[in-house]
Amino acid sequence: MRPTAATSTLAPASGSLGADTARLEGRDKVTGTARYATEQAHTPPGCAYAWPVPATVARGRVTAVDTAAALALPGVLAVLTPDTAPRLGHAEDPTLAVLQDHRVPHRGWFVALAVAETPEQARAAAGAVRISYAAEPHDVALTAGHPDGYVPETANGGEAGSSRRGDPEAAFDAAPVRIDAAYRVPPLHNHPMEPHAAFAHWDGDRAEHLTVYDSSQGANAVRTALAQLFGLAEGRITVISEHVGGGFGSKGTPRPHVVLAAMAARHTGRPVKLALPRRQLSAVVGHRAPTLHRLRLGAERDGTLVSVSHEVATHTSRIKEFVEQAAVPARVMYASPHSLTSHRVTPLDVPTPSWMRAPGEAPGMYALESAMDELAVELGMDPIDLRVRNEPVTEPGSGLPFSSRHLVECLREGARRFGWGDRDPRPGVRREGDLLTGTGVAAATYPVLVAPSTASATAHPGGTFTVRVNATDIGTGARTVLAQIAAGALGAALSAVRVEIGSTRLPAAPLAGGSSGTASWGWAVHEACAALVDRLADHHGALPPEGLTATADTTEAASAAPAFARHAFGAHFAEVQVDTVTGEVQVRRLLGVYAAGRILNPRTARSQFVGGMVMGLGMALTEHSTMDPAFGDFTEADLAMYHVPAHADVPDVDAHWIDEEDHYLNPMGSKGIGEIGIVGTPAAIGNAVHHATGVRLRHLPLTPDRVLPALA
């Protein structure tokens, strides 16, 4: 174990695995030539534009759609309604069954689609469609004891809905030191900078082939969904996602815009562009469901945990069960003989929640790590020591050994870098004029996930190589790291390797999600390249003009059940200042130290870690959505209302990691790094606010309207 900074002293050769390597598409992105979903070099002739019409009731039925005024506007080609839209096949994901019936399951559900020659005409037409509803009483208010709540069999990720070990209640009651606290995380929105968008066209006289450019985290999944919905063989559909302007989970599953674009193109016989307006996103691309947490920690006076209970209440929609698995980290983090974790989900008349960066871990660790801080304060113990004291030998929930776990090293290395040792633990005593300052720490964890993938590698006569895999680069640097993996496996220079990603014309691959992309795609790329090296060794004489190709399919290797608990770990440290006059909290410093296997590209890895921490800062301080009980609507629907962090909110953010060797992962030895950065950040900031002010706030985000009254 040798902690290192972002640049190791034993820096690997440029371009190879582990070397600081610039993004291959960097130049395209800074010159504006990288093309995103609806950005064709030239808008094709006859291209039409589509604009959806969202429902304005929270529950009910569409009783009539009057399209006369819309159709009378200039340039309008069609208005699709539940009565006129093409019939689709069975939708495995009910959120994709758009315009198929008259039911309105939540506000913002699409009830019509205007298609016109220009974007302006489409928008005007959508505004002119008159929809009549039979509205029904709705219920969008989540409460912990909602009568419709139930404990699901499984939560997101296939995790058990509940778990129990020993007698957690009795152990808690008997514990000499107890924390029993309720925390609340509001609904949150992914809001990638590129709104969901698609460009669709059907080719051939009888519309034989559908081509879609979609802003998606996984083109293969989009193709599969479209094949089912439109009753086509997958071979008749091409989905391209070459450059994607962020996703953070919201583009991880196919979304209704792509179905509507294909529908509109079919209906009008035109190529169609559909870019969702920002204000429509919150209802149709998923959101992080609100979570209400009850944490009970029972400990001995020396800090040893005897009982850990994490109970979560959350919501889902009426049409699809999605359960934010926020109690799951409590099965991973700390040793305790007695434990209870449970999720209770209530279906409400709300939009369908889904993945947002570190689903489960982000809100769950906010609550758990805040409670650990409360316990440390109660015990008069350093919060790092408390965590070290409760470090488990095996994974508490499963009893499995960890493939690697270096949480303690992250905490110690972070403490050293942050200057934690000098910390005065007393809360509310550091004053600079109107400001109170404080520091906080929290741990982070994220599971190692991997999915089967295929890939191919070709050696060309000129000494160059092409690697093909339908990976997606949503900003992670996937293109670059896959080229590094290939160059390493081939023993070739990075410049000799060309990587093709982002199209279903390439070997099938899983989505960019669950921090699993690099492991999944990289594994297949590694195997294909290794097979190619073997083929080349057997080959004598010049290569044929088409080159030599080898393929790989990791279905068997990647789906084998691991005999280990595999997780990345990290430690987050924050320093905040709290303005006692305005109630504003500002972060001064943010540090993350991670143990996430082998870091394949320090440059892009650092950006991923830091980006996650910035989103965690938003979760702690600025991001907040509200389900309006009267209208059944997210009130913070655009970027003026929903505050993602801006430049001025974000101070120096630093990310470091520990060299971690783990032989039970994949050929690269890597763990996912895209999500763990968000996980411990909100608790670290919340704990720092407590240290600054002496006030414990348990409801995110920590906005002035909450902070100021608490200081009074």
Place this chain on the structure above:
Amino acid sequence: MQHTATGTEPVTTASGVTLRVNGTAHTLDVDHRTTLLDALRERLGLTGAKKGCDHGQCGACTVLVDGRRANSCLLLAVAQDGTEITTVEGLAGDAGDGELHPLQRAFLDRDAFQCGYCTPGQLCSAVGLLAEAAAGHPSYVTPPDTGSPDGPASPGGPAGLTPAEIRERLSGNLCRCGAYPRIVEAVADTAAEAAR
């Protein structure tokens, strides 16, 4: 040309306009509702300027209009006749093929982006920022006693661009990937280079 419901009064809903973009003049008929952003993206094939919100909330559509940064989603194309528009495609020499603008270079060097969707806006905004700072325009965080009594409050030109100044001046450009710390470094590098 469209007619009102009564059919008597002709109402003009589109007009000819000449847009000068990155030094090239484009004459086209635009719907009066067409924003500069949509004209660039849908009519001229200049998709460097991005649409993040269409409402002036994110800065992804930032371009330079007569050298000043502006949200192109908030400008009507028809009103831009006679202005000189620069988009990200026009920052580098020779329409993107030549030498990169120092800011583009710095963004690459610092890995100041991830998905890249906010990047063109950040870059154009940063070009505007450097010019504003050089001209002595103060920002919200510029100390009130900066500058000379008879001139504008000056943060001291690009050299006075502290990280806090850069953050403040770029806060109209959101980056959901959270590349902010690297963007600030890239702009600071460029400012320092310019001051040398």
